[in-house]
Every structure is written in structure tokens, then in C-alpha cells.
Amino acid sequence: MEFLTQMLGADVARMVVGLIAIIALVSVNALFLIWMERKVAAHMQLRPGPMEVGWHGAVQTVADAVKLMGKELITPTDVDRPVYHLAPIVIFLPVLLSFLVIPFSQTLIIRDMNVGVLLILAFASLTVLAILMAGWASNNKYSVLGAIRSVAQTVAYEIPLLITLMSPILMVGSFSLADIVAAQERYWFVLTQPLAFILYIVCATAETNRAPFDLPEAESELVAGFHTEYSGMKFGLFFLAEYTNMFIVSALATIFFLGGWRGPFLPGIFWFLIKVYAIIFLLMWFRWTFPRVRFDQLITFAWKILIPLAFANLLITALIMKLR
Amino acid sequence: MQTLFYILAGTALVAGALVVFQTHPLRSALWLIVNFFAVAGIYLLASAEFIAAIQIIVYAGAIMVLFLFVIMLLNLRQPEEPMPMSALGSRILAVTLAVTTGFLVMFGLKQAVIIPARTGPPGLGNTESVARLLFTDYLLPFEVTSVLLLVAIVGAVILSKSRLK
Numbered sequence: 082m083e084f085l086t087q088m089l090g091a092d093v094a095r096m097v098v099g100l101i102a103i104i105a106l107v108s109v110n111a112l113f114l115i116w117m118e119r120k121v122a123a124h125m126q127l128r129p130g131p132m133e134v135g136w137h138g139a140v141q142t143v144a145d146a147v148k149l150m151g152k153e154l155i156t157p158t159d160v161d162r163p164v165y166h167l168a169p170i171v172i173f174l175p176v177l178l179s180f181l182v183i184p185f186s187q188t189l190i191i192r193d194m195n196v197g198v199l200l201i202l203a204f205a206s207l208t209v210l211a212i213l214m215a216g217w218a219s220n221n222k223y224s225v226l227g228a229i230r231s232v233a234q235t236v237a238y239e240i241p242l243l244i245t246l247m248s249p250i251l252m253v254g255s256f257s258l259a260d261i262v263a264a265q266e267r268y269w270f271v272l273t274q275p276l277a278f279i280l281y282i283v284c285a286t287a288e289t290n291r292a293p294f295d296l297p298e299a300e301s302e303l304v305a306g307f308h309t310e311y312s313g314m315k316f317g318l319f320f321l322a323e324y325t326n327m328f329i330v331s332a333l334a335t336i337f338f339l340g341g342w343r344g345p346f347l348p349g350i351f352w353f354l355i356k357v358y359a360i361i362f363l364l365m366w367f368r369w370t371f372p373r374v375r376f377d378q379l380i381t382f383a384w385k386i387l388i389p390l391a392f393a394n395l396l397i398t399a400l401i402m403k404l405r
Numbered sequence: 406m407q408t409l410f411y412i413l414a415g416t417a418l419v420a421g422a423l424v425v426f427q428t429h430p431l432r433s434a435l436w437l438i439v440n441f442f443a444v445a446g447i448y449l450l451a452s453a454e455f456i457a458a459i460q461i462i463v464y465a466g467a468i469m470v471l472f473l474f475v476i477m478l479l480n481l482r483q484p485e486e487p488m489p490m491s492a493l494g495s496r497i498l499a500v501t502l503a504v505t506t507g508f509l510v511m512f513g514l515k516q517a518v519i520i521p522a523r524t525g526p527p528g529l530g531n532t533e534s535v536a537r538l539l540f541t542d543y544l545l546p547f548e549v550t551s552v553l554l555l556v557a558i559v560g561a562v563i564l565s566k567s568r569l570k
Contacts, residue, residue, distance in 0.1 A: 206462055206470075
């Protein structure tokens with residue numbers, strides 16, 4: 082108990098309320114994003130998308146979620162049981178915990194930590210672990226292929242992602258997300274770090290396993306990739322984690338490059354959400370603009386273009402910071 | 406605080422033992438990850454958040470993923486046959502080695518003097534403290550390590566490329 086009070090600074094209630102709020106946000110966000118994805122996709126293909134349930138199909142995803150929860154959980158005979166059942170939890174938990182350090186507005190942050198960025202990146206690196214567990218335990222060749230591709234993808238994007246984020250961190254001199262937002266009082270970092278912003282968006286697309294980097298679950302090649310053998314709400318958890326992950330990478334982009342919750346007239350939380358959903362829209366736009374890349378194209382692109390650019394950006398940033 | 410330390414240390418020990426005793430390589434790797442997390446928890450208790458985060462990013466994230474990747478590529482789905490119990494000589498050797506190691510560890514622990522942990526300069530977070538030490542007192546070992554890693558990378562590239570020709 083002494084440890085708890087010490088670590089939480091006697092704000093256990095704050096943590097509990099925060100976690101409940103996070104779970105609510107995650108669910109509502111996923112329902113909204115799935116509807117948004119359908120609508121964006123539909124309008125880009127000149128069709129209306131879901132229209133029947135609610136205003137312009139707004140509650141269609143609620144109906145789908147209820148259906149998903151009512152479905153039978155099928156466990157194939159030859160799966161590696163403990164690992165198979167654990168994988169959906171392992172993919173979902175870290176995504177949930179990442180919200181602990183995100184500043185939604187000046188005061189709306191559950192816990193500001195001096196290693197906030199590292200915490201989110203550490204949790205993000207666990208996603209691939211869960212995908213590996215799911216793909217391997219399913220005992221299905223498409224699942225294993227999806228899992229192997231997922232690792233190859235991580236090897237490709239994780240290094241440029243980390244190096245890219247180092248440039249704005251160098252400018253601020255802190256790993257705390259609140260400090261990073263505070264440092265953008267006069268101008269957004271997208272103005273001084275445009276290259277880093279572009280690199281980050283590319284890596285973020287890969288991080289969320291979205292087209293054109295949706296290799297691990299390429300429907301037209303691998304059935305459904307690593308989650309082929311999952312049904313009902315187990316599949317639902319993978320889905321939920323993916324959409325929550327989209328929110329987190331977009332929130333990081335907002336915090337690092339778009340000034341976080343800063344903006345005129347409206348309260349901070351609104352600006353934060355507007356910016357986050359604008360970036361998510363960009364990610365959805367990518368999906369219907371670029372064709373899927375091949376495995377080797379992705380790795381060549383990451384190692385020969387992204388990493389050198391990220392290093393160059395970091396070096397130039399360091400030089401300017403030193404000379405100033 | 407202390408209870409939590411014992412829980413985490415116990416988890417680390419049990420997970421570490423399970424890494425060795427599993428017949429299945431992939432299960433061993435998964436237990437190793439549990440072990441890494443327990444150790445990261447201990448770092449947190451010592452209020453070394455930076456080291457804990459790096460432990461998870463580097464070990465649980467990067468290195469273990471590569472381990473699992475190799476295990477999956479080698480397709481070690483079936484557990485290997487347990488090694489046949491061999492001759493008396495090797496058994497005696499194994500027992501002797503185990504007892505000696507155990508004795509040495511016990512002896513070492515008995516001799517060890519517990520000194521209080523060094524804390525960084527006041528007013529600095531532990532990221533700053535680590536960085537300060539790394540780039541001042543330990544600059545040379547730090548840079549030499551990076552050269553060592555570079556040598557390892559060059560070696561790996563040469564080994565894999567020479568076979569292609």
C-alpha cells in the first residue's frame with residue numbers, strides 16, 4: 082500500500098476514474114471510427130455507405146457490435162490453447178495503458194510522467210508480440226505468414242519512428258508529453274520539423290497496420306492474416322485494439338507536431354480531438370489512395386530512405402540546437 | 406513496497422526457471438518475456454522509470470520479437486525429443502558443476518557488502534542522470550560499445566553475404 086500511495090501520489094481515485102473514462106472513450110472511439118471508415122471509404126468510391134440504421138447509418142456499428150458479442154467463440158482444435166486465448170488480451174491491454182500519459186487538455190491528463198513518450202513507445206512495441214502470439218498459436222499457415230510479415234514490418238518502421246521522434250524531443254529536452262505541448266506555445270513543431278512530421282505519418286501508418294502497409298492482414302492474400310482463426314468478441318478485441326491504436330498514433334502526432342490541445346476560442350479538449358480525427362482522416366485517405374506495398378519494397382523503403390532521412394533530420398536539429 | 410518487490414522478484418525467478426524447463430522453444434521465449442516484465446517492474450520500484458521503459462522497448466519489444474521470429478522461421482512446432490540420459494561420467498560432471506556454482510554464488514553473496522544506491526544530482530529526473538553519467542564519466546566505454554556493435558553488424562553482413570556468392 083505504501084508503494085501505491087507513493088507511486089500514485091495518493092490519487093488512486095484519479096487513476097480509477099481515469100481508467101473508467103479511458104474504457105468509455107476507447108469503446109465510443111472505436112464505434113465512431115468504424116462508422117467514419119465506412120463513410121470515408123464509401124464516399125471516396127462514390128457510394129453512400131451505410132444509410133439504414135440511424136442518421137446516415139450512425140448506429141450501424143452499434144448494431145454490428147451487438148451482433149459480434151452475441152456470436153459463438155469458436156476455438157479450432159489444434160490451436161496452442163493458452164497462447165491462443167492470451168493473444169487478444171495482450172494486444173488490447175498495452176493500448177489501453179498508453180492513454181494514461183496522453184494530455185487531452187491542459188488539465189485533462191491522468192498522469193504526466195517524465196518518460197511519457199517512452200512509455201507509449203514501449204507499449205506500442207508489444208502489439209507485434211501479440212500478433213506473433215496470435216499468428217503462431219492459431220496453427221494456420223495464413224496466420225503464421227501474417228505474423229512473420231508483421232515482424233518484418235516492425236523491423237522496418239520501428240527504428241525510423243524512434244529516431245524521427247527524437248528530433249522534437251531534442252528541441253524540448255523532455256520525454257514528458259505535457260512538456261512537449263507546453264514548448265509549442267508560440268508555433269507548432271510541424272513548422273520547424275516538417276520532415277519529421279512526414280516521416281512520422283509514414284511510420285504511424287505502418288505502426289497501425291493500415292494500407293498501404295497492411296501486410297500482416299492483407300485480405301486479398303492471407304484471408305485475414307494473423308486473426309483468421311479468431312471469432313466473435315476475440316476478433317472484436319483485435320479490431321478494437323487496431324482502432325484504438327489509430328487514435329494513439331494520431332494523438333502522438335497531434336502532441337508532437339500540431340501543438341496538442343492548443344487553439345483559439347474552443348476549450349483544449351475540442352481542439353485536441355479535432356486535430357486527432359483530422360489525422361485519422363488522413364490515414365483513411367491513404368488507404369484508398371495507395372496500393373499495398375510488397376514486403377521487400379517496404380523494407381528497402383524503410384532502410385534506404387526513411388532511416389537516412391530521419392538520421393539527417395536528427396543531426397541537423399542537433400546542430401541547430403547547439404549553434405543557437 | 407517490500408511485498409511488491411518480493412512478488413516481482415518471485416515472478417522473475419519462477420518465469421526464469423520456466424524458461425529453462427519448457428520443452429517448447431516458443432513457450433520458453435514467452436516466459437522470458439514475463440521475466441523481462443518482472444525485472445522492469447523492479448526497476449520501477451527503484452524509481453528508475455527510464456531504465457524500465459528502455460528494458461521493455463529493447464528487450465521485450467525488439468530482441469524478443471527477433472527471437473520469436475527465428476523460432477517461427479525454424480518451424481520448431483513440435484517439442485524436441487528429450488535428450489537421452491547419457492553416461493555416468495557426464496552425470497557426475499553435471500552435478501559437480503551445479504554444486505560448485507551454487508557454492509560459489511552463496512559464498513559470493515555472503516561476502517557481498519550492501520552499499521546504498523547512488524542517487525543522481527538532486528533536481529534531475531533519472532533520464533538526465535543516466536545521460537549525464539553516460540556522456541561524462543562513462544563516455545569512452547559507451548562509445549567503445551557502439552563500435553563493438555558496429556563490428557558485430559559488419560560481421561553478420563559478411564557471414565550472410567559470403568554464402569550468396
